Amino acid sequence: MDSRVGAELCAQAGEDEAFVERAFRDVLRRPPDDEARARALEKLADGTLSRATFLHELVNAPEATRVRELDDAVALGLAARARGERLSWLQAPAGTDERVVEIPWVLSRLLASGRVLEVGYAYAEPAYLGALVRAAVEVVGVDLAERDVEGIERVVADVRSLPLDDASVDQVLLVSTLEHVGADNTGYGLPAESDPGSRADALRELRRVLRPGGRLLVTVPLGEPGDHGWYRLDDVAGWTHLFTSAGLFLEEQEAYELTEDGWRAAPSFRAEGVGYGDRGPAASAVLCTELSPGRFRRLMTPDGLVRTVKRRARPLRHRS
Ligand SMILES: C[S@@+](CC[C@H](N)C(=O)[O-])C[C@H]1O[C@@H](n2cnc3c(N)ncnc32)[C@H](O)[C@@H]1O
Incomplete structure (x- = not known):
């Protein structure tokens, strides 16, 4: 299998619902609220939203900035602790x-x-x-x-x-x-x-x-x-x-x-x-x-x- 086609198949694999749940947890560190889940699933199903655009929207949401700031703070602190x-x-x-x-x-x-x-x-x-x-x-x-x-x-x-x-x-x-x-x-x-x-x-x-x-x-x-x-x-x-x-x-x-x-x-x-x-x-x-x-x-x-x-x-x- 061509590795890039393999990656493409991997990104599109599985049910949309599992993809949406996973994306919310990875990017915003929380489960999707009911309204956001329903909207994403509807648009993914009718083709007006792709998985790439959905991820792009999540990563660029103001909420993701806060996740990043805190993740940076935790990463910095725990890595320093590990080094003493x-x-x-x-x-x-x-x-x-x-x-x-x-x-x-x-x-x-x-x-x-x-x-x-x-x-x-x-x-x-x-x-x-x-x-x-x-x-x-x-x-x-x-x-x-x-x-x-x-x-x-x-x-x-x-x-x-x-x-x-x-x-x-x-x-x-x-x-x-x-x-x-x-x-x-x-x-x-x-x-x-x-x-x-x-x-x-x-x-x-x-x-x-x-x-x-x-x-x-x-x-x-x-x-x-x-x-x-x-x-x-x-x-x-x-x-x-x-x-x-x-x-x-x-x-x-x-x-x-x-x-x-x-x-x-x-x-x-x-x-x-x-x-x-x-x-x-x-x-x-x-x-x-x-x-x-x-x-x-x-x-x-x-x-x-x-x-x-x-x-x-x-x-x-x-x-x-
Ligand atoms: C601003 S929050 C703390 C912020 C949090 N430590 C953080 O890392 O973001 C203040 C907390 O103090 C708690 N608190 C206030 N008075 C308290 C008391 N007398 N005994 C125990 N907890 C108290 C409140 O319930 C609240 O959870």
Whole structure:
């Protein structure tokens, strides 16, 4: 068989229905909705749509751009983890939200094995949750909202009061979640609260369940400090003070901001006048931090952040 004719026969093989299902899963990472499936099948059957054009339309849909951004973020993070490289000085395109930085930053620091607590997983991106499931760690998902994800143990609980033993977790992941604790979470089907002290309560509770030597990876939005009802914004000093006053030691920290050229590391980020949604679809800047259950002596060091930033002042690495 001529190899190109073979490829042609392969592309046209099978029922249209199986082809449409497969194309949606491969390109948009979801099953087709009923309307899209019916429309595609009707047009494929009457010859007004070819398989090549159908694929072309899917790949060029705005939804596919988001799939690509997240797939890039996951690929970058997991490959770095496999090499033992902790990503820093990340870059990502303009017009994207902060997940394109948070996800690779966190995944590259994900433990090789052990028990990992993902807090606030119920509304996380499927690409990120899929990466955690593929990463061969024991993932426990904690959220007040309910979501079943195969491969993730579900714990429906308040992060401020966890049904977990002391020192029972090797690593905690908090991706854009801390700013919502004690806030108005009606958008997630939860009651509205207004309790700023909750964020420190959550951190102290996570410190309790972390084993000595364990790590907590936190990402939070940066901006002019203020309470915005469903989330809280703070600047680098404000978040850092919250972390250290909860008895956590700053191991590593990196700020990023969305510029006209895209996401860039921002060691001198200034929060004055910077609001959520001002520069793109979500946060204008984000703080990625690794914390450990610190010793009191080290907590008294006042300039941890400055030293961390100086240590990391080396040339930018470009994302492909
Ligand atoms: C913005 S979403 C988190 C985003 C997600 N981590 C991601 O990776 O995209 C905030 C999550 O925090 C959860 N949440 C809010 N308050 C909580 C609390 N006190 N305890 C546990 N989960 C809480 C919400 O149900 C929601 O799933």
